[in-house]
Amino acid sequence: MSNNNILVIGIAGGTGSGKSTLTKQLVNHFGDQITVLKHDDYYKAHDEMTYEERTHLNYDHPNAFDTDLMLQHLRQLKKGEPINCPIYDYTVHNRSRNFQVIYPTNVIIVEGILIFENKELCKEMDIKIFVDTDADIRIIRRIQRDVIERARSLESVISQYMNTVKPMHEEFVEPSKKNADIIVLEGGMNLVAMDMIKNRIRQHLSAQTQV
Template identity: 60%
Template sequence: MNTIIIGIAGGTGSGKTTLTERLRDHFGADEVSVINHDSYYKRHDELPYEERCKLNYDHPDSFDTPLMVAHLRELRAGHPVQVPVYDYTIHNRSNETVLVKPAPVIIVEGILIFDSPELCDLMDMKVFVDTDADVRILRRIVRDVKERGRTLDSVVTQYLTTVKPMHEQFVEPSKRKADLIVPEGGHNLVALELLIKWVADHLKEQ
């Protein structure tokens, strides 16, 4: 299998997941496997819940990126991997894993994936989803309050203390590494069609 790896990065709430889902829906689950960088948050069993809440989850060091790199190499070699499952309600990994199988297209999604040279070296295409900061924070509030059971105050405090400064320090500069910059993510139909054609052309070569 001639696997291609597509990296989709961008700030929190930028629309990375929408773009990823539209690509997967177009080609089908048999053709596309997805790995999210958030699954590789480091395990912190040594810390109580109160201390885990205080950790900076928007810094590159919060991820076990070497494990993700190893998993991508295994997938490219045709081997399935057991991806960790992160539980946002306890700010820690669960004891479960999810089986991800090799596929012709592997999509790697995450805020900080372009910060890692090792991850970038594995990618055949690097896409940065570029969305206005006001839109991103509103989407993050809705997601974290409705889906992750957080309070509005905690989301806003985290955004101001870690998310925004880490975005400016790490995420925004990583945009320079992108091969394609997509405003508004999966809602940008022109960019989506370009990506679909690029993937389709690569699949024909197999």
Template identity: 65%
Template sequence: MESFIIGIAGGTGSGKTTLTKRLKERFGDDVSVISHDNYYKRHDELPYEERCRLNYDHPDAFDTDLMVEQVQALRRGETIACPVYDFTVHNRSEDTLLIAPTSVIILEGILIFADSKLRDLMDVKIFVDTDADVRILRRVVRDVKKRGRTLESVVQQYLTTVKPMHEQFVEPSKRCADIIVPEGGKNLVALDMIIQRVEHHIRGQQEP
């Protein structure tokens, strides 16, 4: 089986996850999803207060080399033990997520186009492009409701690291995209085109 690897990048709150969920819902077990967020580096050596102050929007925050190794393993037909990140404590958990090779593998994250080794593994690179005001509002709602953050901490993090790192690394990576999708999973025209491309690959894998 030859896996078809799709990269879905874009700024925080852009709609990457929504687009990924739409594809997963459509193709079910034929699709595996790997989030770059799970490859945040472990920082057991730092207390919680210091982990809170780290810059999580810089490429160096991720163990991207491990992600590259594991995607390559999936391509070879091997099952991987993907790390799991706990956003409530700003550190990796002790859990891992077993991911088996599938016909389609989606790689999702804000900075997956910033590393050429990871980028070169992708068959299609999609950048989800959404207005900055919409993205920050989505991030506030997500981090306060789902990650236990205070409004003040979300705003502070956005102004000190998220926004400048977006401008330095995420936005320029848009040039690497094959497809730019405004509004992510809510863009039904783009979603339909991507679905057709994935269906074409899956049908090709099923033919003798």
């Protein structure tokens, strides 16, 4: 569990579920009072592979992530220490040479499809939110995102979805839902849930100012 000064909120859910939208709306509302740690930034580096080899990796399996490093970084943030967070470059399927310095705040959001699959990571969270969205909507969002934002071809996105994303969702992501404290339908589009989460964060921030 976190110390009393820092509230750690985990936001998980399948690809295209709306967890990033939920996170963005919270950041837009609370600004620099929130620190965000994204599991996607912790994809393992594969400098030893060619681009072609990297395109065939399974990026939806827990082993694709350096979760131990993320766990170490989260614990550092909870101690009040800044971290050098890796940056992942989706256009080349590899970790960038650069990193971003992330500073701790009183509220830390940990976001990713597989964060509830890891028991040690779950122990560091105070509130675990699983964003649940219909599979048809998720695949459409995934296609739109990967083609527009990540310069992927439509064929490659569909192939990846059928070969790894869908089976890994069924094997790892969906079962991890049982570790959640709250299940939110439609993510950032769920205004009732959004208000409840904002109120919980406000309560925590207000309590810190009174200490």
